[in-house]
Amino acid sequence: MLLHQIAFYVLAAVAIASALGVISFRSAVYSMLSLIVNLMSLAFFFLMLQAIFIGTIQVLIYAGAVMVLFLFVVTMLAPDTESVGGRNPLRWQWGAGIGLGIILAGGLILAVVNGSLARDAHAVGADGLARQVALHGNVEAFGLALFHGFSFPFEITSVLLVIAVLGAVVLGRRILGREE
Amino acid sequence: MIVADSAFTYTPGAADWVRILPELILLGAALIVLLADLATPAGRKGWLALIGLLGVAGSAIAAALLFANGDGQSAFFGMIAADKAALFADFVILLSVGLGLLFSPGYVERQGITQLGEYYALMLLAALGMMFMASATNLMIIFVGLEVLSLALYILSAYIMSRSRSREAGMKYFILSSFASGFLLYGMALTYGATGQTNLQAVRVFMAGNAFHSGTGFGPLLIAGLALMAVGFCFKVSAVPFQAWTPDVYVGAPTSVTAFMSVGTKVAAFLALARVFDVALLSVHATWMPVLWAVAVLTMIGGNIMAVTQRDVKRMLAYSSIANAGYMLIAVVTGTQDALAALLIYLAAYAAMNLGAFGVALAVERSDGTGATLDDFAGLARHRPALSAAMSIFLLSLAGVPPLVGFWGKFYVFQAAIIGGHLELAIIGVLTSVIGMFYYLRVVWAMYFQEPRAVGIPAVSTLSVEPPAPAAAPASASGGGAAVLVAEPAVVAAPAPQEAYQPPVLAPGAWLGLAFAVALTVVLGILPSGFVDLAIQAAHTILR
Numbered sequence: 075m076l077l078h079q080i081a082f083y084v085l086a087a088v089a090i091a092s093a094l095g096v097i098s099f100r101s102a103v104y105s106m107l108s109l110i111v112n113l114m115s116l117a118f119f120f121l122m123l124q125a126i127f128i129g130t131i132q133v134l135i136y137a138g139a140v141m142v143l144f145l146f147v148v149t150m151l152a153p154d155t156e157s158v159g160g161r162n163p164l165r166w167q168w169g170a171g172i173g174l175g176i177i178l179a180g181g182l183i184l185a186v187v188n189g190s191l192a193r194d195a196h197a198v199g200a201d202g203l204a205r206q207v208a209l210h211g212n213v214e215a216f217g218l219a220l221f222h223g224f225s226f227p228f229e230i231t232s233v234l235l236v237i238a239v240l241g242a243v244v245l246g247r248r249i250l251g252r253e254e
Numbered sequence: 255m256i257v258a259d260s261a262f263t264y265t266p267g268a269a270d271w272v273r274i275l276p277e278l279i280l281l282g283a284a285l286i287v288l289l290a291d292l293a294t295p296a297g298r299k300g301w302l303a304l305i306g307l308l309g310v311a312g313s314a315i316a317a318a319l320l321f322a323n324g325d326g327q328s329a330f331f332g333m334i335a336a337d338k339a340a341l342f343a344d345f346v347i348l349l350s351v352g353l354g355l356l357f358s359p360g361y362v363e364r365q366g367i368t369q370l371g372e373y374y375a376l377m378l379l380a381a382l383g384m385m386f387m388a389s390a391t392n393l394m395i396i397f398v399g400l401e402v403l404s405l406a407l408y409i410l411s412a413y414i415m416s417r418s419r420s421r422e423a424g425m426k427y428f429i430l431s432s433f434a435s436g437f438l439l440y441g442m443a444l445t446y447g448a449t450g451q452t453n454l455q456a457v458r459v460f461m462a463g464n465a466f467h468s469g470t471g472f473g474p475l476l477i478a479g480l481a482l483m484a485v486g487f488c489f490k491v492s493a494v495p496f497q498a499w500t501p502d503v504y505v506g507a508p509t510s511v512t513a514f515m516s517v518g519t520k521v522a523a524f525l526a527l528a529r530v531f532d533v534a535l536l537s538v539h540a541t542w543m544p545v546l547w548a549v550a551v552l553t554m555i556g557g558n559i560m561a562v563t564q565r566d567v568k569r570m571l572a573y574s575s576i577a578n579a580g581y582m583l584i585a586v587v588t589g590t591q592d593a594l595a596a597l598l599i600y601l602a603a604y605a606a607m608n609l610g611a612f613g614v615a616l617a618v619e620r621s622d623g624t625g626a627t628l629d630d631f632a633g634l635a636r637h638r639p640a641l642s643a644a645m646s647i648f649l650l651s652l653a654g655v656p657p658l659v660g661f662w663g664k665f666y667v668f669q670a671a672i673i674g675g676h677l678e679l680a681i682i683g684v685l686t687s688v689i690g691m692f693y694y695l696r697v698v699w700a701m702y703f704q705e706p707r708a709v710g711i712p713a714v715s716t717l718s719v720e721p722p723a724p725a726a727a728p729a730s731a732s733g734g735g736a737a738v739l740v741a742e743p744a745v746v747a748a749p750a751p752q753e754a755y756q757p758p759v760l761a762p763g764a765w766l767g768l769a770f771a772v773a774l775t776v777v778l779g780i781l782p783s784g785f786v787d788l789a790i791q792a793a794h795t796i797l798r
Contacts, residue, residue, distance in 0.1 A: 181474075181478055181481075182478055184474055206262055210262075215262065218262040218263070219261050219262055222261060222262055222263055222264045222265060222331075223260065223261030223262065223264045223331045224261065224331070224333075224394070225266060225330065225331075226266070226329075226330035226331065226333040226334065226395070227333065227392075227394045227395055227398050230386060230395070230398055230399070230402065231398060233281065233379060233382060233383070233402050234398065234401055234402050234405060236379065237376065237379050237402060237405045237406050237409070238405060240288075240372050240375060240376055240379075240406075240409065241405065241408070241409040243369075243372060244369055244372050244373075244376075244409055244413070245409065245412065245415065247369070
């Protein structure tokens with residue numbers, strides 16, 4: 075149990091540090107790389123929660139495929155304008171943003187520390203989920219839920235993908251036209 | 255938990271598919287438009303709009319049949335409702351996308367928009383996302399529906415890629431709206447953590463149980479979830495203080511898209527807001543009510559005051575849509591059954607009059623996307639009496655003048671607020687409506703009592719801050735006089751120089767759309783009882 079806790083805190087520190095890195099690095103490539111670290115540590119969180127399938131998918135799709143694509147695009151499109159920024163004309167927003175962010179983080183930490191999290195979590199009915207996983211196995215339980223109770227959100231996500239393809243066609247072709 | 259178990263064995267049947275028939279027809283129409291685009295030659299893309307309109311009509315018929323004969327059960331494991339409230343919202347969304355499609359041919363060609371197949375398909379898919387969101391009975395569907403409609407609207411906002419304002423609108427909308435979606439999703443995740451359910455009915459049952467009322471009350475986890483969801487929804491309905499994106503996006507996007515999205519997004523977001531806050535989380539009404547109360551007050555006051563200073567009519571309409579979101583929020587805050595009926599009435603009224611007003615602005619607009627300022631509306635009545643009359647009807651209705659449909663929207667919302675114990679909101683609503691009266695009537699005044707703007711010389715038009723422009727008055731007065739006598743725009747062009755004032759031209763479809771919007775605004779205003787009854791029936795089902 076102690077090992078489990080140590081692993082959790084180390085992973086949490088890595089996840090937070092890399093998430094901060096994503097928004098604070100000036101170079102887009104560095105931001106990408108720390109996003110990969112962030113997604114990897116999230117994958118480990120899923121593994122610690124025994125969501126083996128989700129953890130694997132997280133590595134394969136997000137940390138793997140999507141991020142490689144991102145890196146390709148960033149390195150291809152902006153080789154010389156590597157660092158963005160310069161003087162920020164809205165400096166006061168930094169202070170306000172950090173202040174409000176601390177308030178939000180404080181509120182969420184309060185929610186966790188208050189102990190209500192543990193009490194609420196008991197009501198969730200995670201027992202039923204654990205029983206299904208024990209009955210069918212991890213991937214099977216996921217697949218059964220996805221194609222039975224949650225088939226409808228799964229299906230309409232395909233509409234989302236159609237729209238994304240249309241967007242790529244429309245916006246991409248138009249930009250090429252402008253360059254000619 | 256029982257729900258958790260059945261999620262692994264549930265199998266959808268034929269009845270489930272019948273309940274989402276309106277959505278399926280619309281999806282089919284969008285895909286047919288995409289395919290037909292390949293077979294349509296370049297100059298004939300208007301046919302695609304016709305296919306889209308047929309799809310919209312078919313979907314509306316399916317919704318009407320379900321409204322009359324459907325069993326009102328939810329489909330697909332409680333994911334999506336086919337109750338009367340959902341179908342009523344579907345009607346309003348279909349009305350807005352139908353009018354948006356009618357306004358599009360002619361306008362899109364004038365603005366130099368190509369790739370019309372994708373344009374019409376995206377309009378239909380955005381409407382599909384709105385229908386999903388408005389009918390959703392599960393937090394998951396609310397989110398996916400929201401993303402479907404948002405993603406389509408980001409692309410549509412940026413559709414005129416050669417114009418920097420349109421690109422800016424798309425980019426701004428994309429970044430700010432994604433940020434707000436993040437808040438909404440975080441809030442949903444925390445709510446799920448606190449209740450163990452994403453199904454709204456199950457959340458309601460859980461909340462009504464004693465889990466939260468024992469001990470120290472309900473957890474901060476749920477409060478954090480509520481707050482984050484409220485932020486997300488308030489952004490989507492463009493309530494103050496989350497309204498900053500609205501004017502820029504509404505002005506930069508193609509006006510046909512703005513007209514459609516200003517109504518459709520509100521219908522979808524308000525239905526989802528009502529289902530989450532007024533149905534699922536009604537038992538903690540006292541917790542979230544003060545927050546939404548403050549947002550409603552800020553939105554009514556802020557939206558109306560900011561609208562007063564606008565000279566661009568599209569921008570004014572954008573702020574007016576913010577102000578209208580404030581009135582609709584009154585209904586959500588009140589949360590009674592009357593209030594939800596009033597919300598539906600308001601949304602339907604808002605659809606007819608707001609789409610109409612944007613439709614006229616679209617006709618007046620020039621081909622570079624500018625030219626919908628008050629100066630451009632000055633003296634419009636002399637060249638375009640019918641267009642001006644239509645615009646006056648829409649604006650008077652938006653202002654809430656009695657025989658028109660907008661009055662009934664406001665009347666029922668304020669009445670529900672008073673009965674529901676929120677007299678102060680009704681008073682603020684009435685007072686801010688008076689402010690609204692000023693900026694709506696200013697456009698009417700410009701159209702009927704101001705001299706037409708001096709011919710297309712930019713220097714004069716920028717100087718003419720104080721109406722009427724002295725330099726322009728004599729020249730256009732003679733032209734205007736002729737127009738009054740003959741009421742024929744061609745005659746007006748004759749005395750003026752050739753590159754001078756060009757009266758707005760409208761495609762037949764746009765005329766049809768405007769006529770339809772006028773008919774709805776007037777007829778529903780004079781005979782409101784029928785559709786008010788429908789809205790009351792619909793509101794009954796939402797709370798069941």
